[in-house]
Amino acid sequence: MQKTYIVAASTVQRLDDIRQLLYPGASVSEVKDSFIVGQILDSFSLENVSVLSDIPEFDDDPTMTKAFTLRQSCFKQLSCMADKIGLSEPSVLRRLLVYAHEHRTSYFSASTNVEGIENLKKLLAIYEHQLDEANQTLSQIKAAIAKY
Numbered sequence: 805m806q807k808t809y810i811v812a813a814s815t816v817q818r819l820d821d822i823r824q825l826l827y828p829g830a831s832v833s834e835v836k837d838s839f840i841v842g843q844i845l846d847s848f849s850l851e852n853v854s855v856l857s858d859i860p861e862f863d864d865d866p867t868m869t870k871a872f873t874l875r876q877s878c879f880k881q882l883s884c885m886a887d888k889i890g891l892s893e894p895s896v897l898r899r900l901l902v903y904a905h906e907h908r909t910s911y912f913s914a915s916t917n918v919e920g921i922e923n924l925k926k927l928l929a930i931y932e933h934q935l936d937e938a939n940q941t942l943s944q945i946k947a948a949i950a951k952y
Contacts, residue, residue: 806873809894813867818905825908827921838872841897844904845878853885856899872897 819837826843827835874882879893886896 805876805879806871807879807893808869808871809897811868811870811898815870815898815901816868818901821905822908836873837870838874841872841901842874842878844900845874845881848881848885848900848904850881850884850888853888853896856885856896856903857889857891859899859902 819840822844823830823832823835823840826840882893882897885900886893889896891899
């Protein structure tokens with residue numbers, strides 16, 4: 805599911821900083837902002853959501869829109885957070901990004917980085933296998949068509 809939010813330019817920088825902490829040297833095209841936001845939402849506990857209401861929403865003007873494609877469970881968690889503290893989903897998301905950035909060294913432990921890389925390696929292996937199977941099927945279809 806994809807939703808678009810209004811964010812400040814500093815939000816993009818925050819996401820970049822977190823990306824570099826979790827995946828050193830990774831570019832935006834290698835590790836998407838949506839993936840980082842999903843990780844932040846997954847690792848944030850609903851019990852701690854009240855800390856978000858104390859965080860100022862913007863430290864500069866929200867001048868750009870940013871689309872995030874997240875799993876349904878992430879949007880559900882974001883909605884629950886918003887309901888729990890009485891703020892809009894975009895507001896909670898922006899505050900969560902500020903919180904994660906300010907506490908990034910403690911928020912993301914070294915084990916999270918290793919687990920994240922291991923998960924990416926597993927996904928890559930799955931995708932490579934699926935691609936091989938798709939190429940074999942394509943070859944079979946081409947061979948069958950060539951017979952006619």
